[in-house]
Amino acid sequence: MEKWSLMTITVLLALTVRWAVSLGSYSGAGKPPMYGDYEAQRHWQEVTYNLPIRQWYFNTSDNNLLYWGLDYPPLTAYHSFVCAYIAKLINPDWIALHTSRGYESQPHKLFMRTTVFVADLLVYIPAVILYCFSLKETSTKKKASICALCILLYPGLILIDHGHFQYPLSLGFALWGVLFLSYDWDLLGSVAFCLALNYKQMELYHSLPFFCYLLGKCFKKGLKGKGLVLLTKIAGTVVVCFAVCWLPFCTDMEQIMQVLRRLFPIDRGLFEACMFSSPPPRLANIWCSLSVLIKIKNIVSPQTQLKLSFAVTFLSLLPTCIKLTVQPSLRGFKFALVSCALSFFLFSFQVHEKSILLVSIPVCLIINEIPFMATWFLLVSTFSMLPLLLKDGLLLAYAVTMLAFLSACVASFSIFEKTSAEDLQLKPFSLSLKGRVSWFKSFPKIVRSLFLLSITLMGILSLMSAAVHPPQRLPDLFPVSVSIISCLHFLLFLVYFNVVILWDSKNSRSQKKIS
Numbered sequence: 001m002e003k004w005s006l007m008t009i010t011v012l013l014a015l016t017v018r019w020a021v022s023l024g025s026y027s028g029a030g031k032p033p034m035y036g037d038y039e040a041q042r043h044w045q046e047v048t049y050n051l052p053i054r055q056w057y058f059n060t061s062d063n064n065l066l067y068w069g070l071d072y073p074p075l076t077a078y079h080s081f082v083c084a085y086i087a088k089l090i091n092p093d094w095i096a097l098h099t100s101r102g103y104e105s106q107p108h109k110l111f112m113r114t115t116v117f118v119a120d121l122l123v124y125i126p127a128v129i130l131y132c133f134s135l136k137e138t139s140t141k142k143k144a145s146i147c148a149l150c151i152l153l154y155p156g157l158i159l160i161d162h163g164h165f166q167y168p169l170s171l172g173f174a175l176w177g178v179l180f181l182s183y184d185w186d187l188l189g190s191v192a193f194c195l196a197l198n199y200k201q202m203e204l205y206h207s208l209p210f211f212c213y214l215l216g217k218c219f220k221k222g223l224k225g226k227g228l229v230l231l232t233k234i235a236g237t238v239v240v241c242f243a244v245c246w247l248p249f250c251t252d253m254e255q256i257m258q259v260l261r262r263l264f265p266i267d268r269g270l271f272e273a274c275m276f277s278s279p280p281p282r283l284a285n286i287w288c289s290l291s292v293l294i295k296i297k298n299i300v301s302p303q304t305q306l307k308l309s310f311a312v313t314f315l316s317l318l319p320t321c322i323k324l325t326v327q328p329s330l331r332g333f334k335f336a337l338v339s340c341a342l343s344f345f346l347f348s349f350q351v352h353e354k355s356i357l358l359v360s361i362p363v364c365l366i367i368n369e370i371p372f373m374a375t376w377f378l379l380v381s382t383f384s385m386l387p388l389l390l391k392d393g394l395l396l397a398y399a400v401t402m403l404a405f406l407s408a409c410v411a412s413f414s415i416f417e418k419t420s421a422e423d424l425q426l427k428p429f430s431l432s433l434k435g436r437v438s439w440f441k442s443f444p445k446i447v448r449s450l451f452l453l454s455i456t457l458m459g460i461l462s463l464m465s466a467a468v469h470p471p472q473r474l475p476d477l478f479p480v481s482v483s484i485i486s487c488l489h490f491l492l493f494l495v496y497f498n499v500v501i502l503w504d505s506k507n508s509r510s511q512k513k514i515s
Contacts, residue, residue, distance in 0.1 A: 006145040007129055014152035017401065018120065022113045022162040025393035035102055036392070038112065038165040040068040042094070042103060045084035048077050050097040053248045057259045062097060071262045074245050075199040079169065083115050116161055116168070123172035128152055128364075131179050135368055143368075146412040151364040153408050155401035156382040160354055163394045170200035171361050177210065178337070178365060182330055186214060186230065187237050194241035201263045205344040205358040209336040212321045216328030266306055266349065283353055284384040284486035286312075286346050292480055309349045316343040316494070320501050331369075332501060337362035339497040346490055353388050356381045370425055370500075371413035376451055377493055379406060383458045384486035386465060387479040395466050406455075419444040424496075428503040457485065 028036020047063055047070065048056060056077055059065040070077055087094045094100060094108050132148040160166050173196035180189035193210050197203040214234055221227035249255045287296060287309065296305065317340045324336045341359040345351055360381045367374040382402060389398050409415055421430040421443055430443075465478040 006141055007148065010145045010149045010152065011125060011129070013149065014125070015117070015121075017153065017404070018117065018158055018162045021158055021394075021397045021401065022116070024163060024397055026109070026163065026165045027392050029393075030104065032102055034067070036165070039102060041080070041083075041165060041167075042108075042112065043068045043101070044070055044077065044080040045087060046095045046097060046100055048081040049084035049088060049095050054251065054255060057249075057255075057262050065262075067101070069262065071265070072200055073198045073263060074249060074259070075169075075195060079167070079199070087111060112165070113162070116165070119167045119169050119172070120161070124168040124175065125152065127172055127175040127179055131175065131182075131365065134179065134182055147368050150367055150405070150408050150412055153401070153405045154360065154364055154378055154382075155398070155405050156357055156360050156378065156385065158401055159382065159389055159394055159397060160357060160385070163397055164354075164388065164392050166354065170196045170203050171357065172196075173199060174203055174206055175361065175365075178334065181210075181213070181333065186217070187233055190214070190234050190237045191241055194238055194245070198242065198245040202355055202358055205341040205355070206337055206362070208317060208321050208340050209324060209333055212324040212336070213328050213333040216325040219325070220328060267302065283351060284356070284483045284490060285348075285351050286487060286491070287351075289484050289487040292484065306349055309347055313343055313347040316347055320498060323501060332504065334362060334365050335497060335501050335504070338366065339494065339501055342490060342494050342497065346487070346494060353385050356384055367409075367413075370418075370423070371409060372415040372418050372447070372451070373424055373493075373496065375406065375409040375413070375415050376454065377489075379455070379458065380486055380489045380493075383462065384482065384490075386462060386482050390465060399462070416448060419447045425500045425504070429499050432503065454489065461485065 026036070026038040028034065028039055051060075051062055055063055057070055059069070063069065084095045090111060091107065094103055094111070128151050129148055132144040132151070135144070135147065157168065157171070161168050173192050177189045177192035177196060180186075180192055189210075193203070193206070197207065215231070218227040218231040218234075221230060223231070243250075246256070246259075249259055290296060300308065320336050320339045320343075324332050338359060341362060345355050345359055360378055363374050363377050363381075367378075379402065382398070386398070389395070418424075421427045424447070426443075461478065461482055465482065468478075470477040
């Protein structure tokens, strides 16, 4: 009973924070003609309810793809249809074809916010709770509740889902996939991840760790025996899941190709997905940061940009994927989710500010193992979205949730006491140096100093972005500064996570459990 009473308080607190954030503004409120992501979600409800399935992804007189045309996989469209069906019962004007464009009212805002709450309660929050109870490090009820509280208070996801406006379903399904794999329920894990991938194509960020981990398990079991059986079952499960999700669009090849063109508009170039695509792009990945100095769009063709980003992304995640395939372990899998997603965010094609959440949720999964570095990363990831949050009028919510999250992590994990090489999972790496680096003895003090410097810098830039007018000749000074500083942080974190993965000796020991 105590177990669930503690968790109930945790969930109620998390829901209260979400409710408070949802009372504020949302993306594009009162800003015609395109409004924002809130209107995009409402428009998809309008399209999916009023038009036949074969027209959902095609440009027609009733479906102008230039006005928030559907560009997510079928599961997003089905979810929009379900929401639209309920909206129709409450107020048909909310999804009336053509005439509902830009619809804004308090009852409709309440309805839309409620749909996000329901998605949170049905998919994301239960996955977090069950995941925290499954961890060996959180075997006691109190520790599990504390871990869940810190994950559920992560400000980035709260501000984007309940402030800016977005559904947490793809991340929730991916988290269910991790949970199922932690219990060796590989087929259920495959189903959950297929649902995530068919809800948002950005879940490709996590696809290689899922693939390599499961393939590695099959190799360890032997491809002439149990391993082959498991591989066949997983392959069959994936094929069936995709077939069910895509069945209405399999009437002809043109339908399938049109959906794929909407999901992967590669002809638009490297920077198309940046919300601020006019120079200089304000996104904390390597291409947008470099474009401040080197105008990549002007000197490299779109096709070359695609090849370059693919090559760099592939090379950056290759060592992690090889290690996970050769030495599959649940711990290595979770760290690989972080490393691979971060490589995709930094180097891949058409990245959005919000894509950093695809890195942050896996980081939440290892907050109990490396609380100091996880807390630091999660703060930086939220800070990297500051220009977007300011645009949506979420400054107060940003400041309060950041402070609440930092306070919760400091109180729960005593993060400043966990900065030794062992606490940061760097002991195998430090032993490999064997005194060749003299400053490694002072490493804990150095790391704490860098953390405080980082927090101070983020705080100052946040205040200046909100309160100070930039110089007239440098109107993008603060957003660009946020992007570059965040990008530098992310590059250092990428190095750190790869060092932890490649020097990890625990993976080889945990293989015995898989074999």
